[in-house]
Amino acid sequence: MTKKRVLIIYYSFTQQTKLQLKQFIAGLESCEIEVTLERIEPIHPYEFPFRTNYRLALAMIETFFQRRMEIQPVSAQCIGNWDRVILAGPTWSYHPSGPVLDFLDRFGREICADKIVIPFISCRSYWRWHYRTLQARLQKNGASVEEPIVFTHPIREPWRIIGLVLQLRGKMIRRDKSWFRKHYPGYGHNKEQGLEAMRKGKEIAEKLLSGI
Numbered sequence: 039m040t041k042k043r044v045l046i047i048y049y050s051f052t053q054q055t056k057l058q059l060k061q062f063i064a065g066l067e068s069c070e071i072e073v074t075l076e077r078i079e080p081i082h083p084y085e086f087p088f089r090t091n092y093r094l095a096l097a098m099i100e101t102f103f104q105r106r107m108e109i110q111p112v113s114a115q116c117i118g119n120w121d122r123v124i125l126a127g128p129t130w131s132y133h134p135s136g137p138v139l140d141f142l143d144r145f146g147r148e149i150c151a152d153k154i155v156i157p158f159i160s161c162r163s164y165w166r167w168h169y170r171t172l173q174a175r176l177q178k179n180g181a182s183v184e185e186p187i188v189f190t191h192p193i194r195e196p197w198r199i200i201g202l203v204l205q206l207r208g209k210m211i212r213r214d215k216s217w218f219r220k221h222y223p224g225y226g227h228n229k230e231q232g233l234e235a236m237r238k239g240k241e242i243a244e245k246l247l248s249g250i
C-alpha cells in the first residue's frame with residue numbers, strides 16, 4: 039500500500055506554531071504518515087523582540103490591515119499530490135500573518151488547488167476571523183477547507199495579553215518568585231497542548247488510513 043502523504047506549510051514568528059507542529063508531526067509519523075515540511079521565509083521579517091512600543095504598535099496596525107510580508111518562493115517539493123495540506127501559522131491582529139497572506143496570494147493556487155487543506159492556528163485568544171479569511175482565500179484558490187486545529191494561550195486575561203506584549207517587547211519577567219509569574223507561568227502553549235497536538239496528528243492519520 040502506498041503511504042499517505044501530508045504537506046505542512048508553516049510560518050512561526052515566536053516559535054509557538056513550530057512547537058505545536060513538532061508534536062502534531064510526531065502524531066502523524068507514529069502512524070506511518072509521510073510528512074513534508076515547508077517553512078515560509080519572509081524576506082524582511084519583523085524584528086524580534088520589537089525594539090520600541092511604537093514599532094510594535096505599528097506592526098499591530100499594519101497587520102490589522104492585512105499587510106502582506108513578502109516571502110521567498112516556496113520550494114519545488116511543495117508541488118505534488120497530497121492527501122492533506124496543513125497551512126499553519128499565528129493570528130496577527132485577527133488575521134492570518136503577513137507571510138501566510140503573501141503565500142496565499144502568490145502560491146496558494148499552485149499548491150492548494152484541488153487539495154483538502156486544514157488550517158492550523160496558534161494564537162493568544164481570538165482566531166475565528168483568521169479562520170474565515172483563510173477559508174475564503176483557500177476556497178478562491180480551489181481548495182476544500184476542513185475544520186481548523188486551534189491552540190490558544192491557556193492563561194486568563196488580563197495576564198495573557200500583558201504576557202504577550204512583554205514577550206513581544208523582550209521584557210518578559212523571568213524571576214520565578216515574582217508577583218507576575220504567579221499569574222503568568224510562561225508565554226505560549228503548555229505541555230498539555232503539546233500532547234493535544236500529538237493526539238490531533240494521530241486522529242488525522244487514522245482518518246487518512248481509513249480512507250476518509
Ligand SMILES: Cc1cc2nc3c(=O)[nH]c(=O)nc-3n(C[C@H](O)[C@H](O)[C@H](O)COP(=O)(O)O)c2cc1C
Nearest residue numbers: 050051052053054055128129131132161162163164
Ligand atoms: C503582530 C502580532 C499581532 C497579534 N495579534 C493577535 C490577535 O489579533 N489575536 C490573537 O489571539 N493573538 C495575536 N497575536 C499573538 C500570536 O498569535 C500568538 O502569540 C501565537 O501563539 C504566536 O505564534 P508563533 O510563535 O508561531 O508566531 C499577535 C502577535 C503578533 C506578533
